[in-house]
Amino acid sequence: MTPRSLLLLIAFTASTTCAAPACPPAAQVEGDEPVATAIREMLAARGVGSEIALTCPGVYAVVRETRDGLVTFVRDDSGRERAYEVRDRDTAATIVESWARHDLEDSLLLGRKRPAVTTPDATSAPAQRPISAAVFAGSGHGIEGSIWSDVSMTGCVRLGGVCAGALARASRDSGEFGDADRYDTLRSAYDILATVDGARQVGRLALGGGIGFGGGWQDSKSERRVNGIYEAEKFGGVRFEARATAGWSLARELQVQFTVTGGVSPLAHQAAIHDDGSVIAGEPRGWMRFALGMRFGGL
Numbered sequence: 001m002t003p004r005s006l007l008l009l010i011a012f013t014a015s016t017t018c019a020a021p022a023c024p025p026a027a028q029v030e031g032d033e034p035v036a037t038a039i040r041e042m043l044a045a046r047g048v049g050s051e052i053a054l055t056c057p058g059v060y061a062v063v064r065e066t067r068d069g070l071v072t073f074v075r076d077d078s079g080r081e082r083a084y085e086v087r088d089r090d091t092a093a094t095i096v097e098s099w100a101r102h103d104l105e106d107s108l109l110l111g112r113k114r115p116a117v118t119t120p121d122a123t124s125a126p127a128q129r130p131i132s133a134a135v136f137a138g139s140g141h142g143i144e145g146s147i148w149s150d151v152s153m154t155g156c157v158r159l160g161g162v163c164a165g166a167l168a169r170a171s172r173d174s175g176e177f178g179d180a181d182r183y184d185t186l187r188s189a190y191d192i193l194a195t196v197d198g199a200r201q202v203g204r205l206a207l208g209g210g211i212g213f214g215g216g217w218q219d220s221k222s223e224r225r226v227n228g229i230y231e232a233e234k235f236g237g238v239r240f241e242a243r244a245t246a247g248w249s250l251a252r253e254l255q256v257q258f259t260v261t262g263g264v265s266p267l268a269h270q271a272a273i274h275d276d277g278s279v280i281a282g283e284p285r286g287w288m289r290f291a292l293g294m295r296f297g298g299l
Contacts, residue, residue, distance in 0.1 A: 023053060023055070023056035023057065024049055024053070024056075025047065025048045025049065025097070025100040025101040026048060026049040026050065026051055026052045026053070026056070026058075026059070026100060027043060027048055027049075027050070027052075027058075027059040027060070027061055027096050027097075027099065027100040028050060028051075028052060028058065028059070028060050028061070029043070029050070029061045029062075029063060029096060030060075030061070030062050030063075031061075031062045031063035031064055032063060032064055032065045032204075035063050035065055035070065035089060035092075036063050038089055039061075039063055039089055039092055039093045039096065042089065042090065042093040043093055043096060043097060043100075046093070046097055048096070048097050048100050048101065057076060057077045057078070058076065058077045059074065059075075059076050059096065059099045059100045060074070060075050060076070061073065061074045061075075061096045061099075063092055064203060065204070065249075065252070066085075066201065066252075067201070067249065067252050067253060067298055068085075068087070068252075069085065069086055069087040069088065070085075070086050070087075070088070070089065070091075070092050071083060071084070071085055071086075072084045072086060072092045072095055072096070074095065074096060074099050076099060130157055130158050131155070131156075131157055131158075131297055132155065132156050132157075132158070132163055132165075132295060132296065132297035132298060133153075133154070133155040133156075133295070133296050133297065134153070134154050134155075134257060134293050134294060134295035134296070135151075135152070135153050135154075135293050135294060136150070136151070136152045136153075136154070136257075136259065136291040136292065136293030137149075137150065137151050137152075137291065137292065137293065138150045138152075138259075138289055138290050138291025138292060138293075139289070139290050139291075140171055140287050140288070140289040141287060141288045141289070142178055142179075142284030142286070142287050143284055143285060143286040143287065144178045144179050144270060144284055145177050145178030145179070146173050146174070146177050146178030146179060146180050146181075146187075146281075146284060147173075147174045147176065147177045147178070148171045148172060148173050148174065148189070148287075149171065149172050149174065150169055150170070150171045150289060150291060151169070151170050151171075152167055152168065152169035152170070152291065152293075153167070153168050153169075154166065154167040154168075154195060156195060156197060161198060162196050162197065162198045163196070163197045163198065164194075164195070164196050165194075165195050165197075166192065166193065166194055166195060167191070167192070167193045167195050167212055167214075168190075168191070168192050169190070169191045169192075169193075169216075170188070170189075170190055171188065171189040171190070171191075172187070172188045172189075173185075173186070173187035173188070173189075175187075175223075178281075178284075179270075179272065179281035179282065179284075180281050182272075182281070183222075183272055183279045183280060183281040184222060184223040184224055185220050185221065185222060185223065185280050185281035186220070186221045186222075186223055187218060187219065187220045187221075187281060188218070188219050189216060189217070189218040189219075189283075190216055190217055190218075191214065191215070191216035191239055192214050192215060192216065193212035193213060193214030193215075193239060193241070194212065194213055194214055195210055195211070195212045196210055196211055196212075197209070197210030197243075197245070198210065199245060199247065199298065201298065204248055204249040205246070205247070205248060205249075206245070206246070206247040206248075206249070206255065206257075206298060207245070207246055207247075208244075208245045208247075209242065209243055209244045209245060210242070210243050210245065211240075211241065211242050211243075212239070212240070212241045212242075212243070212263075213238075213239070213240055213241075214238070214239050215236065215237065215238055215239060216236070216237065216239050216265070217234060217235060217236040217237075218234070218235040218236075218283045219232065219233075219234055220232065220233045220234075220235065220273075220280050220281060220282075220283075221233075221280075222278050222279075222280050224278065231275050231278040231280055232280075233273050233275075233280050235268065235269055235282070235283040237265050237266075237267040237268055237283070238265065238266065238267060239263060239264075239265055240263060240264050240265075240266070241261050241262060241263030241264075241289075242261070242262055242263075243259050243260060243261035243262070243289075244259070244260050245257055245258070245259045246258050246259075247295060247298075253296055253297055253298075254294065254295075254296060255294070255295045255296075255298065256292070256293075256294060256295075257292070257293055257294070257295045258290075258291070258292050259289075259290070259291045259292075259293075260288070260289070260290055261288070261289040261290075261291070262286075262287075262288055262289075263286065263287050263288075263289070264285065264286045265283065265284070265285055265286070266285070268282070268283040268284065268285040269282045269283055270282045270283060270284060270285045
């Protein structure tokens with residue numbers, strides 16, 4: 001190759017390199033659907049692709065829904081990463097775009113509708129709605145072997161890090177097990193409790209617990225006539241209980257929730273009542289309850 005040919009080759013290579021386009025803005029967005037898909041579509045409309053070229057630096061984002069908006073985690077190939085709490089998809093897309101586009105100035109970001117963005121820390125929890133309400137159906141198991149069906153409603157108001165409120169529950173003994181079966185007794189019970197609950201949100205999963213204190217009463221009636229009448233008794237007393245909860249968010253303010261509750265009625269008359277030749281089952285002194293329900297608003 002002559003010196004002149006070598007110079008021409010160097011000039012052609014340099015001109016080709018200078019004309020090569022810069023890396024196009026691109027970001028890979030994953031996370032909760034359909035939010036992640038919506039953000040990818042918004043980025044595409046702004047000229048940010050979803051495929052990162054092999055020779056170009058990459059930006060990767062994960063979007064998670066919370067009850068108060070979105071949490072957006074962004075990372076690039078240089079090792080930089082950050083998490084943002086935002087209230088809408090447009091803001092999340094703008095944040096990802098600002099990482100993917102090196103030509104995007106702050107003035108351009110300010111031109112878009114952009115609510116306040118905060119960076120969550122390990123100790124902060126998302127803000128909750130002040131009111132929460134739930135309805136449950138489940139099963140109760142008395143320590144003397146009885147099995148009950150339960151229906152309950154509960155509501156609470158957030159006070160600091162807990163939710164304080166009340167619970168109302170109606171229960172009916174199946175009559176097939178325990179003292180009700182042994183003594184042929186029909187039993188129903190009603191409880192009204194003051195409650196304090198709390199939970200910790202981990203993505204869509206919420207784990208927590210609570211306590212309750214209040215009173216209740218039980219109606220017991222013999223299934224057999226004695227001297228032409230059905231004998232009946234009423235019991236009343238205090239109730240204490242503690243529960244563990246696990247919830248899964250179906251939407252921003254709607255959650256399916258499972259609870260396991262243990263309780264005691266320390267003044268309960270658990271022994272059978274003998275009255276004019278009839279025997280009536282008493283009241284369980286302790287129980288375990290399992291319930292499944294729907295909650296609006298978090299704990």
